[in-house]
Amino acid sequence: MNADRRFVAIDGGNSKTDVLAATADGRVHAFVRGGTSSPHRLGYREAIDYLGKLIDGARAESGWDASPLERVEILLAGADLPFELERLGGDADSRRWARRIRIDNDTFALLRAGTDDRNAVAVVCGAGMNCVGRNECGDLSRFPALGRATGDWGGGEDLAEAALHHAVRGEDGRGPATALTEVVREHFGTASAVDVAIGVHLGEIDRARLHGLVPPLFAAAAEGDELALRTVDRQAEEIAAMVRVSADRLGLGGGSFTVVGGGGVLRSEPPVLYRSVRERLAEAHPLARYRTLRRPPVLGAAWAALDVLTGRFAGRAHRRLAAQLAEREPLAV
Secondary structure: OOOOOOOEEEEEEEOEEEEEEEEEEOEEEEEEEOOOOOOOHHHHHHHHHHHHHHHHHHHHHHOOOOOEEEEEEEEOOOOOOHHHHHHHHHHHHHHHOOEEEEEEEEEHHHHHHHOOOOEEEEEEOOOEEEEEEOOOOOOOOEEOOHHHHHOOOHHHHEEEEEEHHHHHHHHHOOOOOOOHHHHHHHHOOOOHHHHHHHHHOOOOOHHHHHHHHHHHHHHHHOOOOOHHHHHHHHHHHHHHHHHHHHHHHHHHOOOEEEEEOOOOOOOOOOOOHHHHHHHHHHOOOOOEEEEEEOOOOOHHHHHHHHHHHHHHOOOOHHHHHHHHHOOOHHHHO
């Protein structure tokens, strides 16, 4: 192995993109962060253009010249369907950043960073929901992850909309009274919950601000609000369903495997959700182990690159890279 072989690993999300520049011996040379690189938000070509700028930023921070890298590993939110991977991959290859460029979905970064277990399922709850899994034979399980059109529910956007939905109905009498009505009023400083709904509809309130309702939704559930609890239970059931389907597809059944949770919602481990998820998983998969990923998912993209460059699934270079990444804060570019 040539320890000087250089590579770039990217975890591209709906809100931020982390880029790591490293060498095959596990030494980290740069860690930079930018905004969203999702092709669903930027457009396909625009996403690749933006990734190119971030790669240039990581190169500059590393002091590397412009010669081709050994590998660029891109795990990207919004890279879900085969034609999307082909389109994004073809455009990336044309930029000649590296001898080998791989693009896949960002849930694989969560899966790889979360466990060395060959039998594993990863569930991400960020702005949206997604799930991937693998088994020791190399088989994969994945979902289209296009939102409600493909049956997905339970990301931060869905939880926030549910909180507003119940708040308005509780306020006008179509639904039962709920603490969520006051949660919405207080969070936005409005006289009523329906004022928030109207503000979002008219564009006077940025829809992204709804995400701030998620923590108080969990707090209301913890305090026993029935509708908040119902919403959290629904999310826990969605998580358990994704794990169940993935385990069935991969033949994991009642055997031992690891479940990794990640994304902003699961990473915060709200106790009321955490308990509900653990209970469901324990009932359906008594030998499964659940863990929350607290390290940056870009570590998974970097480890995936090292797997290829070193020919090992875990080794000294992997451990060194994880230790060095833990000591760094990303540089905004």
